[in-house]
Amino acid sequence: MTARGSFAQMTAAVTELTIYYVNGEEESFKIPIDPQQFQSQLGKMLQKPWLVFHLIDQTVIISTSNVVKMDIKPPLNQIQGEGIFANCERVTSMQRGARGRFPVSE
Template sequence: MPKGSFAEFNSTTTTQITFYYDDGHEEAFNVPIPPGELVQQLPELLHQAWLTFHLVDQTVMVNMAKVEKLELKPPVPELQGQGTFFNSQRVTALHRGAVGRLKMTE
């Protein structure tokens, strides 16, 4: 895989992590760790005060106390336990407005 911020996303060897900050901003990183392997490290990572991402042109440090939400792509079904909901769907304003008017396929 090519190095750098614009490297091609490969879902078998790379996990995309998107941070949503309490000020409304968001930032995504591709890390060269398979999703299943990242899930094993996730509990420890979430308890760190700061996470550091070394990019080709800069180093980025994320203050985890400022993170409201975290998204991982591809999905990681290995993440299980209390508070985990499988087969969930995100509902957007478009979906809410369409309920009852358009046939929704599953």
């Protein structure tokens, strides 16, 4: 089944970026470019001292020196190389707490 219509086209060309700051705060942005375009800009973006997001009602300017982590959806699986780990899974606190309490067969 193929998605059709303007909504399907819009959602296919959106990358969601969540930014985590050194002070513990976080905020998310939907960026109207497809993940491949975002990936091609990522290297240059991370080298800039400031990121600028033009929203409908305001412009947000973020100092990259205050950013400790970024989450990107959908994943950018095409990024490969040294220091990049494929097929990873996030371990939750519940999974960590359950370790050792229940027998696990491997």
